[in-house]
Amino acid sequence: MDIHALQQIVHGTRDARRKQTLPKFSPADRDQLIHKYHPDYRERAYRPIRFGPNRGDKTVIELASLLEGDSSIADEFDLTADYTTDVLVVGGGGAGCAAALHAHTSGAKVMLATKLRLGDSNSVMAQGGMQISVAPGDSPVTHFVDTLKGGHMQNDHQLLKVMVEEGPSIAKWLLSLGVLFDRDGDGNLHVKKGGGSSKPRLLTCSDYTGLEIMRVLKDEVLNQNIQLLEFCAAIELTSDEKGNCTGAIFKDLDNHRHVVVAAKSVILATGGIGRLHIQGFPTSNHYGATGDGLCLAYRLGAKLTQIDTFQYHPSGAVYPEQLIGALVTEGIRSEGGHLVNAKGERFVNELDTRDVVSSSIIRECEEGRGIRTMSGRVGVWLDTPLLDAEHGPGTLEKHFPAMMLQFDRFGIDISKDPVLIYPTNRLMGNSLLDLMVFGKRSGLTAAVRAAAMPQGKLTVGHLKGFRAEAKKHGSSNGIVSPMILPAYTRKE
Ligand SMILES: Cc1cc2nc3c(=O)[nH]c(=O)nc-3n(C[C@H](O)[C@H](O)[C@H](O)COP(=O)(O)OP(=O)(O)OC[C@H]3O[C@@H](n4cnc5c(N)ncnc54)[C@H](O)[C@@H]3O)c2cc1C
Numbered sequence: 001m002d003i004h005a006l007q008q009i010v011h012g013t014r015d016a017r018r019k020q021t022l023p024k025f026s027p028a029d030r031d032q033l034i035h036k037y038h039p040d041y042r043e044r045a046y047r048p049i050r051f052g053p054n055r056g057d058k059t060v061i062e063l064a065s066l067l068e069g070d071s072s073i074a075d076e077f078d079l080t081a082d083y084t085t086d087v088l089v090v091g092g093g094g095a096g097c098a099a100a101l102h103a104h105t106s107g108a109k110v111m112l113a114t115k116l117r118l119g120d121s122n123s124v125m126a127q128g129g130m131q132i133s134v135a136p137g138d139s140p141v142t143h144f145v146d147t148l149k150g151g152h153m154q155n156d157h158q159l160l161k162v163m164v165e166e167g168p169s170i171a172k173w174l175l176s177l178g179v180l181f182d183r184d185g186d187g188n189l190h191v192k193k194g195g196g197s198s199k200p201r202l203l204t205c206s207d208y209t210g211l212e213i214m215r216v217l218k219d220e221v222l223n224q225n226i227q228l229l230e231f232c233a234a235i236e237l238t239s240d241e242k243g244n245c246t247g248a249i250f251k252d253l254d255n256h257r258h259v260v261v262a263a264k265s266v267i268l269a270t271g272g273i274g275r276l277h278i279q280g281f282p283t284s285n286h287y288g289a290t291g292d293g294l295c296l297a298y299r300l301g302a303k304l305t306q307i308d309t310f311q312y313h314p315s316g317a318v319y320p321e322q323l324i325g326a327l328v329t330e331g332i333r334s335e336g337g338h339l340v341n342a343k344g345e346r347f348v349n350e351l352d353t354r355d356v357v358s359s360s361i362i363r364e365c366e367e368g369r370g371i372r373t374m375s376g377r378v379g380v381w382l383d384t385p386l387l388d389a390e391h392g393p394g395t396l397e398k399h400f401p402a403m404m405l406q407f408d409r410f411g412i413d414i415s416k417d418p419v420l421i422y423p424t425n426r427l428m429g430n431s432l433l434d435l436m437v438f439g440k441r442s443g444l445t446a447a448v449r450a451a452a453m454p455q456g457k458l459t460v461g462h463l464k465g466f467r468a469e470a471k472k473h474g475s476s477n478g479i480v481s482p483m484i485l486p487a488y489t490r491k492e
Contacts (some may be wrong), residue, residue: 003319003420006342006371010381010418013344014389022349030356037359037366039423040309045279051473052466053303062276063307066291067298068470069481071463073236073249079458081247081262085111085227086450087443088263090234090248090293093121094210094432096269097217098439099446100226103267106447111261112221113229113250115270115288115484119218122271122286123435126210127329127402128194129202130436131429132167135191138199140164147430150196150353154309163430163437170436171203177216180205192334194429196353202429207329207400210432232259233484236463237266237296240456245300247458251484264453265446268293269439273310274425275486281425282316282325292482299466314339314357316424318379320410325424328382329403333357336390340381340418341369347380358423371420379422384414 025033035041046058049067059067087103089096092114100112112118133143143164148155171189175181181203182190192202205212221228232250238260240246247262270293274285283289294304315330317323333339333350339357341347341364348360361380364370370378387395396415397404407414 003373004417007381007417009342009344010340010383011385013340014383014386016344017338017340017346017383020346022346025352025356033359033363034355037362038355039279039281039312039362040355042279046308050475051469052298053301054298054307057307059307060276060278060310062278063273063291063294065477065479066276066295066481066483067304068475068477069295069479070467070470071236071299071460072480073460073463075460075464077249077258077460079238079249079260079460081458082259083111083227083229084262084455085109086263087111087265087267087446088113088248088261089267089269089443090114091121091269091271092116092118092230093269093271093435094123094214094217095271095435095439096267097214097221098436099267099269099443101217101220101224102440102443103447104224104226104443106444108265108447108450109227111227111229111263113232113234113248113261115231115233115253115292116286117230118221118228119214120286120288121214122274122289123210123432124214125284125286125327126213126432127207127327128331128334129192129204129209129429130213130432131194131197131201132171132203132433133164133199133201134168134171134189134203135200138191138201140167142199143167143201146197146199162441163434166437166440167433170433170440174213174216174436177220179213179216182206192331193351194334195330195351195357197429202334204331207331207402213432229259229261233482234268234270234292234296235482235484236460237300238262238458238460239300239462240459241461243301243462244456246456248296249460253484260458262455262458264450264455267442267446268297269435269442270294276483277486278310278425281312281423283425284313284316284325284327285425287485290483290486292484295481300462310425311354312358312423312425314354314361314423315382315421318377318420318422319373320412321375322410323406324377326406327424328419328421329400332382332384332387332400332403335387335395335399337386338383340383342371342380343369361421361423365422373420377422379420381418382421383418385416385418388415
């Protein structure tokens with residue numbers, strides 16, 4: 001059936017849905033739902049890593065193969081340094097910029113090297129907002145408890161405590177640099193309620209929060225004259241005879257030459273792995289999110305944590321084809337947008353935690369209550385016109401200008417027609433805070449460390465050990481990592 005015909009069910013059932021009682025989940029129901037439908041529980045998508053620091057640990061097949069992958073650097077590579085610095089930051093997203101700025105403020109000589117342009121990253125695409133307990137009636141303790149619940153009590157309590165406690169100082173720092181967070185009529189910071197949160201806590205800049213934060217951080221990196229290497233992808237780390245990291249080798253993506261940087265401290269801020277399309281999921285991640293830093297650190301002996309859980313954003317676009325995987329911000333559900341199945345019914349509290357909402361959407365689709373597009377993709381409706389219907393014409397345009405424009409390019413007016421969505425692969429609100437807090441802390445620590453030590457020798461001695469282990473475990477997957485950029489061309 002034509003997509004416009006299918007959309008009529010959303011318009012026709014709005015009144016009934018306003019009165020609908022939502023299904024209530026007991027803790028046991030939630031567990032059962034997640035175990036049955038959440039992609040993290042699909043056994044076939046995982047395998048144990050064969051060797052290295054995480055030997056025996058299970059992770060998704062796509063990541064395991066890259067971690068076991070070989071380096072493109074030969075044992076006898078010429079390691080004459082092209083640049084020498086105190087602190088080398090690899091990655092030009094939010095974490096990298098925050099780390100570089102704080103290391104610089106501490107007096108270190110800093111170089112920031114990044115695979116694409118400064119700011120080309122997931123950080124720039126963040127829309128929904130940044131969770132920080134700044135509102136009256138909220139507190140870091142409440143933020144801590146909400147996050148613990150959302151993480152099924154699996155969170156690292158110490159890291160979480162640091163993150164929520166340092167949140168308000170991060171908000172002050174960003175405001176002092178010039179970030180234009182949304183304000184209410186009295187000029188106070190305006191906060192919205194995010195999924196899984198008991199209080200409104202999301203600081204936003206309309207629906208382009210990441211873009212605004214990155215506008216300011218990028219400017220600041222340039223204003224402070226931090227040395228930049230753009231279009232340079234880190235492809236290996238260097239180590240001294242004790243296995244300490246002493247720098248990195250980059251591939252210049254313009255001229256394919258290698259660039260060697262010697263550094264007393266190296267910070268890897270290369271972001272996530274969305275572009276690996278784990279389990280075949282579409283993604284809203286930027287092209288550089290291929291887990292490069294994980295591979296580099298792994299070869300040098302770093303044990304990775306929490307590589308068995310990934311976050312799936314409930315609402316990625318399914319239609320039109322050109323927008324597949326693009327994020328439809330949680331903000332729309334925060335402002336009351338209903339999720340609707342093919343029968344015209346709501347089937348979950350739209351502001352439940354992401355794992356519950358994602359699992360519920362997958363359940364609807366797997367049990368035949370999804371909506372199928374002409375190209376065979378399945379999803380459920382997000383009733384976007386409801387926002388204008390409930391809060392007055394122009395609400396969507398005012399609060400979600402970027403989202404309106406994104407669909408308008410393809411002739412779709414989301415204030416009139418609902419959008420079709422399905423979970424996509426990626427990470428609500430805590431991530432922006434996470435990268436600011438830990439970017440800052442790593443920048444400060446790296447600067448102190450650099451001031452206290454001489455530059456170590458540059459070798460790739462660690463590769464010998466890694467390759468020997470790979471051989472011992474019969475690994476000959478033929479994969480060279482890091483991936484740098486995903487290949488979308490067809491094999492033939
Ligand atoms: C569409 C979208 C919307 C989101 N919305 C929100 C939101 O509303 N709130 C929220 O909290 N979070 C949100 N997130 C998640 C959040 O944006 C990210 O988790 C966070 O920005 C990651 O920051 P980062 O600095 O660690 O990584 P990134 O911002 O991805 O930066 C990584 C950088 O490293 C570079 N790099 C990668 N590999 C190499 C290499 N080999 N050599 C050199 N450089 C390299 C990349 O090019 C990039 O510049 C969203 C994410 C997406 C994709």
